[in-house]
Amino acid sequence: MNISFHGAARSVTGSRHLLEMGGTRILLDCGMFQGRRDLARERNSHLGFEPKSVQTVLLxxxxxxxxxxxxxxxxEQFPGSVYMTSATADLTKILLEDSAKIQQGDCRYVNKKERRRGRDCVTPFYSMEDVHDIAARFQGVRYGSSLSAAKNVTIQFHDxxxxxxxAAIWAKYxxxxxxxxxxxxxxxxxxNMPILRDPHLPPPCDVLIIESTYGDRLHDDDQTKRRAIAKDLVNHAIQHKSKIIVPAFSVGRTQDLIMRIKELVNNGEVSPIPIFIDSPLALKAMKIFRQHPECYDEETYQTFTAKGDIFAEKYINFISTSKESKLLNRRKGPCVIISASGMCEGGRVVHHLKNTIEDEANVVVLVGWQAEHTLGRKLAEEWETVPIFGVPTRRRARxxxxxxxxxxxxRNDLLAYVRAIKPYPRKVFVVHGEERQSLSFAMALQTEFPGMEVEVPKSESTYQL
Ligand SMILES: [Zn+2]
Incomplete structure (x- = not known):
């Protein structure tokens, strides 16, 4: 029995780990490598294994x-099924459709330039048809139920x-x-994240493969401080009739933010302020959030049974068409506009930034990590002039x-997760982190669990289990 790593090993993107159990090959995740265009092309064109030889994927x-x-x-002729929870199946389908669309647009843009230089054209990694082909193989699984994913292999999904x-995925061979x-x-x-239940306690296991995105740091958990900042922002916007622009990822972050603002309003900590959710993908995602109450925590489930809709409030507005989106430009503040993309590299949020950023009464709130070379990073670093649609634009907004x-x-949450596995696993692979984070977390594990074998695998490496 062995495992090989083909992404998210000493890096955070392209999560793909291949288990070989007897004659069976099971792939854990099949992520897209994201990053510099040429590197992404190379890493996504060569997955590192033969898709034909994989029987099952667990997502x-x-x-x-x-x-x-x-x-x-x-x-590439993968013959099997893809197992995941039902909510993941629905969300993955819309995210893959969106990804196919983005790739088409990107390729059109690159090819225009390439043709001018007399070079070969690039093609998208996959088409909408490929997305629908794989989506037809999705098998929804309930949290906690056991099923056979291949010969001699039982699997379970834990929240x-x-x-x-x-889900965390457990497999027994x-x-x-x-x-x-x-x-x-x-x-x-x-x-304590909005909507979701806390991570389930991990089941006993011999081998653990664990993420380490924040393996070397602790989150700032000062809720009082965070509430005070949010309160100030809303009051400032109301007083100055200004706009708050929040670039956010459409799935996860947007719904999380809505619930947090709702909580502040419900507690009487801020006055209701018009909120516009302006992202077609976010709207599709919210429909899926509404269809999966089995994933809710206790509090959200109660709201759901009482009101039937966990997002409904008079001051929360959903924008679907681009015409409506443009009308927002003419709308006077105060208001909050939550729009994608999270790193301001594309999507409707760029129009909103163009429209608001030169006015010092407005505020741009950044909630996520901003990758290098993105407009989001330039804003995070408070550049005075930023390129928007290629035009240098003076930034006066706060x-x-x-x-x-x-x-x-x-780091503490990750350590607590490992601590909860009793007896502790004999072997641990630390993945899904930049090298520094992964190495630092591996060191913490070795210090706390003497005798535990801890590896920080490199991409394309194989280990015997
Ligand atoms: Zn994730």
Whole structure:
């Protein structure tokens, strides 16, 4: 029995880990590598294994760095099924459709330039048809139920509390009267996140594959401070009739933010302020959130049974067409506009920034991590002039970074997760983190659990289990 790592090893994107159990090959996640265009092309064109030889895929959650390369499998004759929770199946489908659309647009843009230079054209990694082909193989699984995913292999999905439908995946392989169990954490969430339940306690396992996105740091958990900042922002907007622009990812972050603002209003900490959710993908995602009450925590479930809709409030407005989106430009403040993309690299939020950023009464609130070279990063670094649609634009709007809204476990949460596995696993692979985070977390594990074998695998490496 062995495992090989083909992404999210000493990096955070392209989560793909391949288990070989007897003659069976099971792939854990099939994520898209995201990053510099040429590198992404190379890493997504060569998955590192033969899709034809894989029998089954187990998917931890819908985020594209975990699911985005799935359609490449069907394109290359993958014969099997993909198991995941039902909520993940629904979310993954809309995210893959969106990814296919973005790739088409990107390729059109690149090819225009390439043709001018007399170079070969690029093609998308997959088409909408490939997305629908793989989606037809999705098998929804209930949290906690056991099923056979291949010969001699039993699997279970346990709530990871990261986004709707997210799971840690447990697999047990029986061979010649012996058994080995493996737990793959996927991305782990945190306690007390809106809508979601806290991550489930992990089941016992011999081998653990654990993420380490924040393996070397702790989140700022000062709720009082965060509430005070949010309160100030809303009051400022109401007083100055200004706009608050929040770039956010459509799945997860947007719904999380809505629930947090709702809570402040319900507690009487801020006055209701018009909120506009302006992202077609966010709207589709919210429909799916409404269809999966089995994923809700106690409080959200109560709201759901009482009101039938967990997002409905008079001051929350949903924008679907681009015409309505443009009309927002003419609307006077105060208001909050939550729009994608989270790093301001595309999507409707760029129009909203163009329209608001030169006015010093407005505020841009950044809630997520901003990758290098993105407009979001330039805003986070408070550049005075930023390029918007290629035009240098003077930034007068205030920038506020709100930390502590992460959907990822921090170092203490990760350690507590491992501590809860009794007896502790004999072997642990630390994945899904930048090298520094992963190495630091591995060191913490070795200090706390003497005798535990801890590895920080490199991409394309194989280990015997
Ligand atoms: Zn994730």
């Amino acid at each position: 931890s959650h819908a985020h594209i760095d975990h699911s985005g390369a799935l359609p490449i499998l069907t394109k 990871a509390g990261h986004i709707l439908g997210s 029986r061979h010649r009267g012996q058994s080995t169990s493996i737990l793959f954490s996927g991305d782990l969430g945190r306690a 920038i506020v970074r709100l930390n502590g809204y992460s959907a990822h476990a921090d």
